[in-house]
Amino acid sequence: MNAPDRYERFVVPEGTKKVSYERDTKIVNAGSFTIEREDHTIGNILRMQLHRDPNVLFAGYKLPHPLQYKILVRIHTTNQSSPSQAYNQAITDLDKELEHLKKIFEEEKSRFEVKPRDY
């Protein structure tokens, strides 16, 4: 009777921000992003994309608890960049990669419909 609604796992509650940033108090160019209602799907691709950026000294994510539907992404960069710059760049790059992926998938699909390769 007191079970929480199932959609609480993926719908951001009213008055809560999807993403919030907290700067590290001791280290420059370091901080963590709290992303509400996301999990390993977003956490892991973001982390791996951040690792491709040479200005990122550290990037990691954690899902603090399976019943707390949020992830924490911690980023430390050189002074050539900043956590929010690296974070947004990673998202932009992933978005472009997926845009490319959709385009080539549709091209390959049309090509395959005409002439399947022999296997």
Place this chain on the structure above:
Amino acid sequence: MEGVSYQRLPKIMIREMKDDYLKFNLTDTDASMANALRRVMIAEVPTIAIDLVEIEVNSSVLNDEFISHRLGLIPLTSDLAMGMRFSRDCDSCDGDGQCEFCSVEFHLNVRCDSDQTLDVTSADLRSTDPNVVPVDVAARALSSDPSSFDSDQRGIIIVKLRRGQELRLRAIARKGIGKDHAKWSPAATVTFMYEPDIQIKEDLMETLTLEEKRNWVESSPTKVFDIDPITQQVMVVDSEAYTYDEEVIKKAEAMGKPGLVEIYAKEDSFIFTVESTGAIKASQLVINAIDVLRQKLDAVRMQDAEADFKEFTDHMQGGG
């Protein structure tokens, strides 16, 4: 300061494509991307499924909840799902979840009046929208050869009725995702494997007798290697049959020939298999997964001004 792009340009090669099955190679990207796509296909690509049932009459042997649950699990054709509204976001029916923008109504009215047991199936469901019907009903309507679906293809059985029993109900189907309930998952199975790179050390292999070669080839639980009947050389016949069991490596060591074969998993090359429930085509499932993942990424973007401002004010407050 303009950011430098570290974007990748992956490649795709389709190897097999049917309506409900797809096999393709994804290369020049990493496991995080492959896994994100897999996870989204299973749990976040929307479909339509029965979500609310109002039972008028049920004198069958199954209780109301049992029948409602079975109705929910029937896959419905969901090509409209991507463009539909979730009932919880629908402002046309304020939370009621029963308007044309966020739902499809079904009716079922069956009564048994003979001594023969009557099967109530997905084919008895009457949809108010011809685009949203049980997948097996849609497949039969499209099939050019209806005889291929006779005795064993009568639809998905919901319940069986004996003489005098009746089932009458109204059902509302809604858009949803597998994360909410598995009945909304469009994926039967989605898997990917690393493409193996198998290298046989030819000179070491040639120190083996034919009998030893045979024993070594047989040590693999799956048929990865074979012996050329003419040259008697060991060759790779199906590298993708390799299951990373390392049996051939252990066998080589046991034979006193370590390093006979080297097997690596190519870290940027994946072989995907996608099986759909029929709610959407397997190829459409991949396309929808890409769209959903892009929407998710867009939602987690930090509003530039906001982040920069925060960085600035924190500096002013004299942080480290």
